[in-house]
Amino acid sequence: MRLRVHARPRIHTGLVDLAGVSDRSFCGVGFSISGPCTSWCIEDAKNIRLNGISHLDHLALNDIERVVNDLKAMTVKGFSATLERSPPQHVGLGTKTSLLLSLIAAINRLKDLSLSDAEIQQMSGRGGASGIGINLFFCGGVVWDGGHATTDNLIFVPSSTASATELPPLIARWSFPDHWTVGLVLPDNPTFFGEKEASFFKEKTPLPSDQVLLTMSAVYHGVIPAFATANLSLMKGALERVHSTGLKREELRAQTEKTIDTFRRFQSLPRIASGLSSLGPLIYCIFDRRDSESREALENLARLTGSKFLGVFSGCNSGFEVEAA
Structure with missing residues (x-):
């Protein structure tokens, strides 16, 4: 067989x-x-x-x-x-x-x-x-x-x-919203894995309690409701808060200058909710599949920043x- x-x-x-x-x-x-x-x-x-x-x-x-x-x-x-x-x-x-x-x-x-x-x-x-x-x-x-x-x-x-x-x-x-799609951008080479990843966790944790509580608020009262209600505007704001506090803020700060700059530029695009997946450097960009202007903006910005555009994928x-x- x-x-x-x-x-x-x-x-x-x-x-x-x-x-x-x-x-x-x-x-x-x-x-x-x-x-x-x-x-x-x-x-x-x-x-x-x-x-x-x-x-x-x-x-x-x-x-x-x-x-x-x-x-x-x-x-x-x-x-x-x-x-x-x-x-x-x-x-x-x-x-x-x-x-x-x-x-x-x-x-x-x-x-x-x-x-x-x-x-x-x-x-x-x-x-x-x-x-x-x-x-x-x-x-x-x-x-x-x-x-x-x-x-x-x-x-x-x-x-x-x-x-x-x-x-x-x-x-x-929950089901991933049918009308959402995800663009993937790789701005730089992998940075954190193996001993370097372990060292990052050892250095940055435990986090201050107030930072964790802010992350909880952004994830459980922002990211989850955004998925459950397919609210892209809520998702964009929630992900911005996630990346401004807690571990995700430290993960973003630890990236190369090119990755940080590229992420900020994608984050500033309207109608697109962007995030850094895990310890990066992958940037994911959630947008409405019917929004051709947003897709064009993603591809253009990837070229402009010298990033590798891995493509646009539906949720599975x-x-x-x-x-x-």
């Missing part, structure tokens, strides 16, 4: 509580978009073979090796897995989460392992900080991540270095897909 699995990227609007001011730390809101996708082609084989992964960095390769070893321990025999396409790494699209979850989900289907969603999530090793990617993989749309229980010894670290002792609960899900209101290849 030969199967192909497709996983969509995610946009993360920002972690919320990195001060331990509430009963749940981390938390946040994110959404799934239609591309650029991660796709694996999987088939039975005598031995285990992995193809098309030479362009991945050592961090991703190590995690893929760990997942394969876990599958071997479950008496999984041979299979051939070819990575046919994947988004850029370390830019804010949740690429590693998609890579690992889609590989496990494909082998689960190919070998009829009957793994539950939670078991697939646990095997991926993701979700130690944010639960956005591990939940959106299965359901798509817009999700509210319930984070982790706040404890006295909680250390604020990124998902790349945190062990997921508990899976962040999915508090709520469904999870991963597996099909016969």
Whole structure:
């Protein structure tokens, strides 16, 4: 049997509580978009073979090796897995989460392992900080991540270095508005991953409690209602507040001068709600799909700033897909 699995990227609007001011730390809101996708082609084989992964960095390769070893321990025999396409790494699209979850989900289907969603999530090793990617993989749309229980010894670290002792609960899900679309702009090369990402969290957290409360207000009384009511004007204002306080403000300040300047210019465009996904440098721009002037403005500004325009994508209101290849 030969199967192909497709996983969509995610946009993360920002972690919320990195001060331990509430009963749940981390938390946040994110959404799934239609591309650029991660796709694996999987088939039975005598031995285990992995193809098309030479362009991945050592961090991703190590995690893929760990997942394969876990599958071997479950008496999984041979299979051939070819990575046919994947988004850029370390830019804010949740690429590693998609890579690992889609590989496990494909082998689960190919070998009829009957793994539950939670078991697939646990095997991926993701979700130690944010639960956005591990939940959106299965359901798509817009999700509210319930984070982790706040404890006295909680250390604020990124998902790349945190062990997921508990899976962040999915508090709520909404459909991404049909008439909205998302432009993706990459102004610079990746800056934060691996040790540098871990150092950033160590230096910047815990955050002042008042900053976290302002972030909560902007996210829970701004971003979430904007998605729920498809109010683009509310979304634009809410994202501006998110980026002016808390961790997202620190993430933005840590970017290169080019990324900061480019972000501010996109943020100033009317009828477009812009944000920095995760630790950047990816800028996402939400606008009405019927607004051709806004799309033209995005493309023109990307060219003017020397940024890479990755395209315009719709929201994705469904999870991963597996099909016969």
